[in-house]
Amino acid sequence: MCIWVSASSSYDAFPDISFKEFSAFVNARFSSHIPLSTVLVVLFTVTSNTDLLNLHSRQKNGQSNLGEHSIALTGWIKALVRALTEKLKNDEINFLFKSIERKSIKPEDDEERLEGPIVDAKIAEKLNALTELLNLNPCKQESSYNKPLKQISDIEPAYVVCPAIMHCTTQACRKRSITLDSRDRDAPRVTLIKGSKMHANVHLLKGTCKGCKTIYYADRESFDEDGEKMRFYLNTAKYLKLGQNIWADRTFSSSVVNGTYSFHASSSAYAEFWNDSFWSTQNTSCRKLSRRQVAAAYVQETIRRVAQSSGSQLIIPDNLPIDQVTKQAFENLGENGVIRSAQNHFCSECTHPYKAAADQIIREDPAALLGPDTEMAVENNQNNEQNAQTAPIIDREPLRAEEGSPVKMVVLDEIVMGPTVDNFFTAARFYCVETICAPCGVVIAWKTKAESPTNILNFLERVFPTAELRPNYICIDKACAVLRTAWANGSWDRIWKHTTRFIVDSYHYINHRTTDYLCRTMCNPAPLNGSAPNLVVVEYDNDNNPHYKRAFNTQACEQLNAWIGGFQSVLNKMTPTNFDCNKREEVQQKHKIVKMTMTMKVLKLTVMMLMITLM
Template identity: 25%
Template sequence: MLSLNPDDLTAPSPPSSFPAPRIILCTTHISCIFCPPGDSNIIPTLRRQEKPQSVWLLDNACRWVEADLLLAHCISCHADYYPDCVTYRDGGNKRRQRLDMAPQYLRISRHGIWADRRIASLQENALNRFHGGWSNFADWINDSTGARRNLTHRQSQRLFMEHFSRRLLLFHEKDTDFSCGAHPNTHSLSEAVRAAIGVNGGVLGAAMSHGCVDCTHLKRYHSDLIADGVVLGDELNVAGVPPEANTNELPDIPADPAADQLPPLQQQQAAGEGMPRGYTRLAVMDGKTIGCVTHSYLNLKCALDICEGPLVNYKDGRFCDGHSNLRDICGIIPCGRPVRQPGALTCDDLLHIDWQRKYDNRFSWMSFPGVQRVIRRQQADGENSGETGPALRIELGALGETPGNQVVHSFRAKTTYWLQTVHSPQVLAILDRIWAEYPESKPSFIAYDDACSLLRHIVTQDSDSTWLLTTKFIVDAWHYIGHRATDILCRLWCNPAPTNGSQPDLILVAQDDNGSTHQTRAFNTETAEQLNSWLSGFEPQLRQMSDVNYDFFVHVLMMIYAECVQKQVEKKDLGLSEEFWAEATGV
C-alpha cells in the first residue's frame, strides 16, 4: 500500500547533497623503483611533479567523466611515474618507458583521454565471444551510451594495444625485461611488444608444460592389450574407422629407400611392478592460411614492382615502410618530380594528370555485366592466356609515346597471388624453432596430415636427427586412409592407430553393449582443425592488417585460445591428477 517491500524495511538512503568526488589518476608507487636505498636504507620517495591536470576518463560504467591526473617524480633519477607506466633515462640519456602491468587506468590518447582497465576487459570479451574488432567495439560503446563524447576508432585501437601488450608480456613472462621508447605511438608499442615475444612466429611457454587427459596418457605396452583381451588386426588397418575403410586389398608399391633407413619397430618391455610406468604425449600440427579461397589468396604489397614489402597502411596505402618517402613523388615512373599538392598522385604535368584521371575512371563507364562481357571476349581472343584466372585488361590511352598498357605507375598497391605450398624443409624448420628452447618437452607423437613426407625428409637429409629418437610422426586418420595406398613409408610408419598392437600407446580398449572389446584411437588427431575453424572467424580482421598488427593480433588470439582451453580443462576436471604423476614418474 505504501510501496514498501515487507522483506526489506530498512530506511532508504536520502539523495546525497554533495556531488560525487572526482576520480584521481595516479601511480600506485610511493618510492622509486630505480634508485638504490640511501642513508638509513631509505629508498627515495616520489614527489608530485605539478598541479593536477584535468583529463577525460571513460569509467567502468562506460560514462565519460572528468578526472584529475597526478604525475609523480623522483628527484634523484628524474623518473616520471604515470598511472600506467614509468619513464626514465637510460645509460645513453634517452627516455625509456616501462609498463605498469596492473594499472587501473590506461591512457588511450596523447590528448588527455584515459579509460578504466575494465573497459579493456569488455573489449577482450567482445573479441573472444563476438569476434568484434576495435572499430566495432568503439561503435558499440558509442551507440550504447549515446554520450556526446565518442570513443574514436584510434582510441579503441590504442586501448586494445595497451591492454593486450601487458597481457602478452605477462603470458610470455617478458614483463620484467620489457621496455620501449618513452610515450610510443600505437605502432611503435605493438612493434616493441612483437619484438619481445616473437616476430613472424612465437612459442607459448604454457603449451610446453600443458597436460590433460586428452593429450597425455600413461605409457601402454603390448602386454596391456593382450591383458585387455584385444583381438589384434592387420598392421595396415586403423582403429576406430568404419570397417569398409579397413581393406587389405592395397596395391603393391615399390620399396622406399627412406623406409629401409628407419630402424625396425621394437616392442618395449612393460615396467616391473613398483617401477614408474612413464607417460605419452601427442601434439597435433596443421597449416592455416588466413584469407584463403581453396588455399590461395591475394596479398597486398608495395606499389613498386621490384619490392615485396608489406604496406604500412592497408586501408589506402601504397608503399612499404622503406619506400614511404615516394608518397610525395609523382606516381608516373620514372618522372621523379614532386606531387603538385599534398595527397595528389602526380606532379603538375597536365599529361600525367590527365592519364591518372583516365586510370581512376577506367571502370566508371562500365556496369558489372559489361565487365563480364569484356572478360569473356578477351578470353575468347586469347588475350589473357597468361593469367591464372579471369582478368580484365584495361585499354588506356598512350602517355606520350608510351602505350597505355606499358605505363609504369604507383597509383595503387600491387597484389601477389599466394598458394599454401609449405614443404617438408619448412615444416621441419618450424618444429626446430618451436622446440629449440624446450628440447625436453618434445612430444612422443606428432600428428600431421603430411607426416610421411616430413619423416622421409628427416631420414634422407639428417638421419642422426634427434627427432627420430624422441618422436614418432603419424598421419591423422582421415588422411592416412588415402596415403597408405600410394606411400609405403606412410603405410608402415605413420599409421595413427594400427590394430596389430605395434603402437599400444595409440590404442585404447572399449567395450560395447554386447560385452565385446574393440580398439579405439587413444588421441583426437583433429584438434588442429578445431583451432583452424575458430581462427576462421577472425579472417575479415586479419586480411587487411599490416605485418606488425597481424603478428600482434595472432599472438593475442593464440593466448586467448590457450586460456580458453585451460579453462575447459579445469571446468571439466580433465587435468592430470597427482595419482597420474605418481604412477607415471614414481614421484
C-alpha cells in the first residue's frame, strides 16, 4: 500500500497583528475592567472556529449575480455568540460591554444575566469586528474569493522538565533550597509527550541539595545510602522518563495503562496505534514511539499507582535496567501477591448480615441446588451411604458470634496460561495463575502455580493468616478435594474449622456433586434444605412473589479469568523468565547447568570421534 503525504501544512499561522492594535481594540470595544482570562477566551473562541468563520464570511459577502444579499451579522456568527455566552459566567458577560452599553440594555441594579436577541446582536458585532482585525475574512470582495481559512495553529509555550518540589525533603536539611545542577549548554534537550502531542527540544533540568547531596529529577530522587546509590520514585511526579531522550506526562502513561486493560493491547500494538493516530498527524521532527518506550510507560505508571494505593514509596538501587526495576518493584510492593488494600474490602455484593435460620425451607434434599438442577442426586445411594460412614462430621455453617454480624465470601479459581512451549513431552503451557477475589470482582491476591489442594491451602493460609481476616466461605471449583486435604493434613482443625467453610462454585458443582457425599452435603453453593441459610436469600419480584437467589456471585473469578484470557496472545510471545520475574535467576542457573552439560557431551563426542579416526 502506498501512502501519499502532502508537504503543505494543514494549519494557518496565528494572526500577525501588533499588541498595540489588539490592545486598542479591547479598550474600544470592551469594559476597561475586563479580565485577561475573558479576553483570551474571546480571542481563542474566534481563532479556534475557522470553519464557522468561512461560512460566516461567505454569507456576509454574498454574490449579487446569484441573487444573494450581503448580511453583516449572519446566523453563523450569532451561533458562535451563543456558544461563547454559555461558556462565560454572568459577570464575565458584563465585561464584554462598556458601561454606557450596559445601561442601554439593562439598568445597573438589575443583576440578572445579560441575555436576549439584543445582547447577542451586540456581541456578534464585536466578534465580527474582531475577525476583521485578525484578517480572518477570506471573502472580502464579491469578485474575489480567497482560499478558505485553515485551522489556526496553537500558540505553544516553552516547556521545561524540572523537579516539582521547591526545597529539599531530607529532614536534616530543614527545607534547604535546591540549586540548578548543570549549565544551560549541558542541559539535555528531550522529547516531551503531553497528552497526545509531542514537543521536541524540551529542556531537561535537575537540581541538587548542597547539604545532603541528593539529586532531584522530575520523577525521582537519587541519593547515597551506605555507599550505594539509591533511587526514590516519586508517586506524585508530573512527568515520567520513558527512554534516554523521551519523557511523558501522566496523561499519556495513564492512557497506556488504560489501553492495555481495556483493549488487551500489547506494547507493540499500542505503539502502532499511537503513531498512526497522533504522531502521523503532527508536523514534528520527533521520532516515532517505540514499543520499549510504551512498556516503560506502563511500568513507570503502574509502579506509582500501586505504591500510592498502598501508602508506600519505592526505593531501589539506582540505574537498574527496566526488567530489574520490575522485579524490584514486585519484591517491594507486590507483598508476594497479596493486595493489602483489598483485604478489608466490604460491599453489599460480597458481604451480608448473618442469618441463623433460613427464610423458607421447601426441600429436604441436601444436594438440591438453586438454579438448573437435575434429579441425579438419588443415584448411587449405596456409594453415598458408604461415603457417609467415612466422611468427617462438619457443621454446615461456620460459627458466628451474634445475629447480624457480617458474612463474607471470597472466590478462588485458576487459569492456565503463559508462554507457549514447543515440546512433545510437556504441556504446551505450564503456568497456572491462581487468583482470589471478592464476589463483587475486587482482586484480593494472586499467585502462580498454586493448582494442587496442598498449594491452595498454603496460599490461603498466607493470604488469611489470622482468624479475623478469614472469610466465612471460600468458593473453589475443587472445594471438596481441598476440604479432604485440609482434614487429612490437620489444617482443618488447626486453622479453618471455626471460621470458614469450603464450597464449590455453582458451575462446577453440577458436574461432580452426585457421587460424592462430602461434596453434596458440605460443599453445595446454594442448598435449598435450610442447612446454609447464609448462602441463599429470598427476594421478591415486581409482583411481590418470593423467589430464591444465591447470596453471593460464585462465578466472580471465572468472569475475571475471562478478562485475563484476553492477554493470552500477548503472553504467547513471552519467555518463561519474562512471564514470571521471580523465576528468572532460577531459570538462568538451570540454563547454565544445561549449557555446561551439553558442552561436556560435545567434548566427549569429539574425543570419541577422534579416537575412532585414529584407529
